[in-house]
Amino acid sequence: MADSRILNQEVVADLRASDSELDSLIVWLDEQTPRPGLENLGERLSDLSIDVGELRSKIASNQNEYCRNILARTDAYELIAILWTPGQDTPIHDHRGSDCAFVILDGLSTETIYELDQSGRALPVSRRIYQPGEVCAADEPDIHRISNDTDSELLNLHVYTPPLGGFRMYDAAE
Numbered sequence: 001m002a003d004s005r006i007l008n009q010e011v012v013a014d015l016r017a018s019d020s021e022l023d024s025l026i027v028w029l030d031e032q033t034p035r036p037g038l039e040n041l042g043e044r045l046s047d048l049s050i051d052v053g054e055l056r057s058k059i060a061s062n063q064n065e066y067c068r069n070i071l072a073r074t075d076a077y078e079l080i081a082i083l084w085t086p087g088q089d090t091p092i093h094d095h096r097g098s099d100c101a102f103v104i105l106d107g108l109s110t111e112t113i114y115e116l117d118q119s120g121r122a123l124p125v126s127r128r129i130y131q132p133g134e135v136c137a138a139d140e141p142d143i144h145r146i147s148n149d150t151d152s153e154l155l156n157l158h159v160y161t162p163p164l165g166g167f168r169m170y171d172a173a174e
């Protein structure tokens with residue numbers, strides 16, 4: 001479903017040394033106690049100018065499933081660079097106890113929002129395409145799916161607070 005990798009901490013240290021924006025984001029995240037609120041997080045992510053080329057050169061993709069590259073994880077948050085090759089998508093899911101916010105770094109990110117019908121299956125109710133620099137934020141109960149519907153890679157930088165413990169998946173009603 002997804003390939004999850006914890007980035008080597010030396011690689012993360014190199015990235016932080018060469019990209020002060022990424023470094024200051026992690027410093028800021030470490031300072032938020034007990035954890036960043038979703039609104040603050042959204043604002044913080046929208047102000048970022050990450051060195052996308054440098055980050056991309058240090059993270060993995062997977063041709064079979066989208067790839068989660070975990071940059072940092074504490075009890076309060078996790079920071080993950082997620083890469084989708086063309087046509088890849090997440091399952092339809094919620095966030096079970098975690099807020100989620102992400103900024104689009106490269107490519108176009110499609111978010112489809114769902115509501116449950118009476119039999120508990122997910123009906124799509126809206127869809128939005130996010131451009132690089134735009135931030136998408138989801139409260140715990142929101143049900144959505146992220147997809148790369150383009151012919152190019154999609155790279156997003158996600159923060160989950162607290163770290164995603166597990167999430168529920170849903171069957172599409174379509």
Ligand SMILES: [Fe+2]
Pocket residue numbers: 093094095100138144
């Ligand atoms: Fe999500």
